[in-house]
Amino acid sequence: MKKTIYSFLALFTLASFFFACGEGQQGSNGALTSNAAERVYVAPGEHDEFYAFISGGFSGQLSVYGLPSGRLFKVIPVFSQDAEKAWGYNEETKPMLNTSHGFVPWDDSHHPDISQTNGELDGRYVFINGNNTPRIAKIDLSVFETTEIIEIPNSAGNHSSAFVTENTEYVVAGTRFSVPVPQRDMPINEYKGNFKGALTFISVDPEDGGMNIKFQLIMPGFDYDLSHPGRGASHGWFFFTTYNSEEANSLLEVNASQNDKDFIAAVNWKKIEEFVNNGGGTKMPANYAHNVYDDNTHMATSTMEKEVLVVNPAEVPGAVYLLPTPKSPHGCDVDPSGEYIIGAGKLSADITVHSFTKMLDAIENQKFDGDAYGIPILSFEDVRAGTVSQPGLGPLHTEFDGQGNAYTTFFISSEVVKWKLGTWEVVDRQPCFYSVGHLMIPGGNSRKPFGKYVVAMNKITKDRYLPTGPEVTQSAQLYDISGEKMELLLDFPTVGEPHYAAGIAADIVKERSRKIFELQNNKHPFAVTSDADARVERKGNEVHIYMTMIRSHFNPDNIEGVKVGDKVFFHVTNLEQDYDVPHGISVIGANTSELLIMPGQTESFVWEPKQPGVWPFYCTDFCSALHQEMQGYIRVSPAASGTELKWSLGE
């Protein structure tokens, strides 16, 4: 009897051993692969293979990570003030946050997209949208700094943005909330038929990257949720998902979910471009800020633009069509070939795929199912390429690996599902922890994805990390997608809420990254590029200090003759010309942030001393063995005193 039990046990042990082996060979099916750590480990001193630019959501910024390590390199300030880098605090960058509503020190940054040439990532710029006070920012990847921000008039909740066409002809910004156009005082419940949705096409200068609003398409009063450009054969078109085609103005949670289909709006922007180039469209009075930062003057300027060109779709027949798509579609993604337009109905269990070829055919043969405010509605079955049937709950966003596979996130069922373009069959699924929103494959929004990793960006992480009070980190998850099955490799925390990200092979970007700013090109009006020119000047109650800094002193470092009631400008030039030697400066009681000044750069802050005394200033960025000696004093005398203005170093 005992023997039987033993042999049973032995058999069981053996069997479970085989079973476990079998599972191991299959790769991970929810379980972590054993060598995951090795595959994300980037040894000290070595570089990651990819950059990932991950939006900060309600932080308003853009963070820069390495993949596969998940290491954070930099948080690039975009729409929010950042005391660490003096962004929006120093005199040079304050104009970058100017808008028609005045200085706005915060926004909600959502969708970064990298500039393209011939449908491939070129690594020159990242564009990103500010949702709340509609703006589009451009980050120059030679300096990893925001160098241009343009406000979008007639827009509200700038969400279906900031996506670029395949030669960066345009960066596109669509409104989420429809509003009265132009804005005016009117009853909210007269929304229907009166509110409009502006889709804005911002041209990007091929030489200097300068942005300019070419035209705004004034669409019916739906919510324009996300968008993507056509590519390849569909280059010249842009696709926008819509919801609230009910045109509800209250309790949208219920009232915008009534129709079993909303639309993807297909916009032939080339046709509209031709129309406006031939004098079409209407110039409409407007007021929006256009802010440009110059890397030679190291200063931003803000210009209020007073006019915008608007186009009514009815004026350009054949330029805009509506593709019925179930149900309140959110993600709007175009595959690398440009043939498939994927609409993820977030309240549907299905993913709908439209065919560009079938769309053109339906247009040609006028297979219309009615119209909305004069815009033809194409017949659903005539444009639909296929449906991925019930792959999960709450489909949101899709990216591509360039190998014929698509990867879609499911918010409600919290997973990434891999499926095949053309056959619409589900190949694999992996859980996300938890409630995934966007996902990103480096180059996944281009003709040539780097189909090695996918990053899932999650909304909820409870119990995934050490707790930090009621607010816990949001996070990204890295999966290896080089095999048939996706494999979870790594969780890493993110800055703010990671809405979307853009990834690119590091080699394309890193060679172009600047190390210093050349002193001879410094055109800042208050720059001192020769130490001999360091000085202090008084103009009425304004005192301008033309200061230099180099390891490890300021010139001047003793200043006298400043009085209570003066407005003191510190204009500080970093004379270093060596890589990675920034200096910082602040003075006691300054009602603003420090300055963090790169080699060859000039920055300024204002200090308004309120008490007589002798007040110190010092370098705030550890710069050398004598960093602690890098300090100085400024004497403040009573308002009526006759203290003479003088300055010195080493006297």
Next chain:
Amino acid sequence: MKRIFRYTTLALSVLALSCGGKEEKKSDGFQMERKGAATPTETPAAQPATTPPSKRVDLANKGVGPVSAVTLPAEIDTELAATGEAVYNQMCLACHRIGQKFIGPAPNGVLERRSPEWVMNMILNPERMVQEDPLAKELLMEFNGSPMANQGLTEDQARAVLEYFRTLK
């Protein structure tokens, strides 16, 4: 000021056309006529034209969660119901309005459709209910994927809310 947006059946759209649908288009809303039949993807075979889950009666189902048996005395405990009403007003009213379908269904007469255990489990364990209870799953879809929030009620509080529901007809 009649504004229309209709996905109509073939019959209805023919009717609309013959009634001068064109004229109605002048209103500032828009009209859409679907000429095709309903698409196969919209009406999966698994879902015959029955009553929606919120109207369905299922008194045998106890749901998934900590509550396995509740005995309701014949008389309503008015004091307990009053406690339940206070809890309800603080924790539930944002989505469940009395006598009115809102984000979620109205609680009126819920015990004519659901077992007391199911109701309490839905309150106490909504995350697992929408994953594991077929009826709760369907309800989630009927209510546009709006998740039932876990408001962290104690079992005693949920029991009190249940008593309050008994007073709502």
